[in-house]
Amino acid sequence: MIKLSPSILSADFANLQRDIAVAVDAGAEYVHVDCMDGHFVPNLTIGAPVVKALRKATDAVLDVHLMIANPDQYLDDFIKAGSDIITVHYESNGDTLAQVRKIKEAGVRACVSIKPGTPADVLLPLLPELDMVLIMTVEPGFGGQGYIDACTDKIRAIRKAIDENGYQCELEIDGGAKLTNTPDIVAAGANVIVAGSAVFGGDIAGNVKGFKKIFDEFENNYFAF
Ligand SMILES: O=C(CO)[C@@H](O)[C@H](O)COP(=O)(O)O
Ligand SMILES: [Fe+2]
Secondary structure: EEEEEEEEEHHHHHHHHHHHHHHOOOOOOEEEEEEEEEEOOOOOOOOOOHHHHHHOOOOOOOEEEEEEEOOOHHHHHHHHOOEEEEEEEEEOOOOOOHHHHHHHHHHOOEEEEOOOOOHHHOOOOOOOHHOOOEEEOOOOOOOHHHHHHHHHHHHHHHHHOOHHHHOOOEEEEOOOOOOOOOOHHHOOOOOOEOOOOHHHOEEEEEHHHHHHHHHHHHHHHHHOO
């Protein structure tokens, strides 16, 4: 099943509960929370206290994307805050596999992300243990950037590895997804689409429904053959 994970980085920060409710009521499966520390990326956003507040404000699946230099220092906080999915970056400090195991032992779904310049191959040994993999399709740090076309081959490569080995691992992409390029992104094999500016810029419910319509069309065509 193809899912939408709206990134609240582009939502109204003074009305997060309201904007999340609109997106979820319109059909969004996940809610993507971009946590940035000003070190791993040149931007400073949300920390565990905000995730904790969101946990009280919504039953939605909180898809927490950690763009932080030292996950080992903060994983406990994000676990306790009520994250449903935690993504750590392969490029962050520490032992990525140990971080994945710690997340899973806490009963939280674990995901590893790679930046556009990191080859997909580094994910292959991790895939058997992952609940989700996240291919960044922009340089992490900011919403509203353009999709990097060169990342599409990495989506294809990871989809192939997941399917050939029968791994139970979702394939998420993040950055620059719009209604116009999403058909190509799902055709390449992504099944979780993060979209920030394309959801929260303008009519939130209408934008979510636009993405869902593309997913439905793809799934109907795919299963028709
Ligand atoms: O993690 C990030 C950026 O670092 C993303 O989640 C963006 O927030 C997605 O925004 P759009 O590119 O969809 O506007
Ligand atoms: Fe993100």
